Amino acid sequence: MTGKYVSFVLGDVNYCIAVENVQQILRQDVLDTPKAHPSIKGVISLRGEVIPVVDMRARLGLPAETMGRKRRIIVVEYGRNTYGLLVDGVRDIVELDDAKDNPPASEPERPVRILELSGIFSADKGNTGRMDRVKGTSRE
Secondary structure, X not given: OOEEEXXXXXXXXXXXXXXXXXXXXXXXXXXXXXXXOOOEEEEEEEOOEEEEEEEHHHHOOOOOOOOOOOOEEEEXXXXXXXXXXXXXXXXXXXXXXXXXXXXXXXXXXOOEEEOOHHHHXXXXXXXXXXXXXXXXXXXX
């Protein structure tokens, strides 16, 4: 997919999500929700709306990490709903071009994965196939 993406990091991997899906990026405390799915970190209140926050580390099966200074919530729209995606840090807005199939120049040593919202919110917990289509991993 050619276009602009928000680049963010989880562990040692850069991920990207299409800019048109992103409403805003926040640094905000998350209110815990007891008995929620393990990948749901909690909820936030944004302009009076309660928004569930998905811990992307848990969703992708990565080890847990504490809420550090660089962790951010990327607020996205999917269908008619709004969600927060908790990530380790947000990098930049990047342009990716299928024809070039290259990672962003700012992080050439890291692989880049494009996240599609349909994969994140899939009913199948083990389904990450649509979520991590690899783009430009020649420099892994």
